[in-house]
Amino acid sequence: MKFIEGTRAVTEGELQANNITRHHVTSFYSKQITKSGYYEQLRRVVEPSLEEFESPGSLDTSGEHANTVVPGLQHKYAQTGLLLVTNRCASYCRYCFRKRMVGKDSDEIAPDFAQVAQYIGRHPEMTNVLLSGGDPFVLSTAKLNEIVDHLLPIAHLDSIRFGTKMVAYEPKRFEDSALSSLFQRIHQTGKTATIVTHFDHIGEISVDAERRIRSLRAQEVQFLNQSVLLAKVNDDPEILAATFARCHQIGVRPYYLFQGRPVKGASHFQVALRRGIEITRSINQRLSGIQKTFKYIMSHCTGKIEILDLGDDGRVYMRYHQNKAPEKIGKIFSRPYVENACWLDDLPEG
Structure with a gap:
């Protein structure tokens, strides 16, 4: 098998034991990152590395199993349902936090959308x-319509989101004219259609992606972007500031900058919290007020935690952006900082 560091003979058993996802990438993305000028950074998004064999961690860092209420549906936060609609993606990100199921047979995908509804x-x-997975846009538009058929009659739903990296991996998918009808159906029932893109680096924002985004925005589709802070890929404030500024320019609101998760086979992508806070501060120094719409977030099993600052007192200050317990939302708390800590669990209580 070809790795960034060179070719190595591995058995299927070794790959499974170390949770190494197979190498799969679209030809579009391969060409885009080659011509982007950032190949050495962006190749790490999709090309296997030998570091994956040495990356300890969990396969369920956010407690997804514990929050599954019916097969395929998670209900962790009161207002939001997370619906897993597929176990496939157009390309496989090496830092994926659902490596346990993406690209593999999985019983975590919703089998019965009537039951979900x-x-x-x-x-x-x-x-x-x-709608997440996997990437919902690997499904046919007919299948997406079938899923949405079950959601549209629910009066108290006011928004349907689609989490996707397909805009970076295969923007041609969004040329499908039937998608316009899908989004129009959502609007006609008084609900908002939102696409949450996944641009981790300005080198992923292609001319084709911009064209499709602008076209869909003209059809009243809203766009948000989430990025993951990744060692050796985008752990550079200039890169991330440029990414967020470009997103803002094309009508995609920067939404979350996620702290990398301690995922087995992917924890080598984590950046220390001290460095992450320095990067975030430096990003904000480079952006105008209207571009600073992102939050630096740790998606922990206890909730979505906004990482605020490392104080002069040596404590990391955080706030619950989301929590299963409503009374904890917005609550600021702190923990003593430990050098090279990357996750809440690395910080001692007290």
Whole structure:
């Protein structure tokens, strides 16, 4: 098998034991990163590395199993349902936090959307659903329509989101004219259609991606972007500031900058919290007020934690952006900083 560091003979058993996802990338993305001028950084997004064999961690860093309420549907936060609709992606990110299921046979994908809709219908506090996986846009538009058929009649849903990296990996997917009808159906029921793109680096924002985004925005589709802070890929404030500024320019609101998760086979992508805070501060120094719409987030099993600062007192200050317990949302807390800590669990309580 070809790795960034060179070719190595490996058995299927070794790959499975170390949770090494197979190498799979679209020809579009391969060409885009080659001509982007950032090949050495962006190749790490999709090309296997021998570091994956030495990366310890968990396969469920956010407690997804514990929050699954019916097969394929997670209900961790009151207002949001997370619906896993596929186990496939157009390309496989090496830092994927769902390596346990993406590209493999999995029983975590929703088998019965009627059952999902019944659960949502019984929970009026749930106002939005995020279609994820895998990447929902690897599915046919007909399949997406079938899924949406079950969601549109639910009156208390006001938003349907689609989490995707397909805009970076294969923007041609969004040339499908049937997608316009899908988004129009969502709008006609009074709901908002939102695409959450996944641009980690300005080198991923192709001319084709911009064209498709502008076209869909003209059809009232809203766009947000999430990025992951990745060692040796984008752990550079100039790169991330340029990425967020470019997103803002084409009508995609920077939404989350995620702290890399301690995923087995991917934890080598993590950046120390001290460095992450320095990068975030430096990004904000480079952006105008209207471009600073992102939050630096740790998606922990206890909730989405906004990482605020490392104080002069040697403590990391954080705030719950989301939590299963409503009374904890917005609550600021701190922990003593430990050098090279990358995750909440690396910081001692007290």
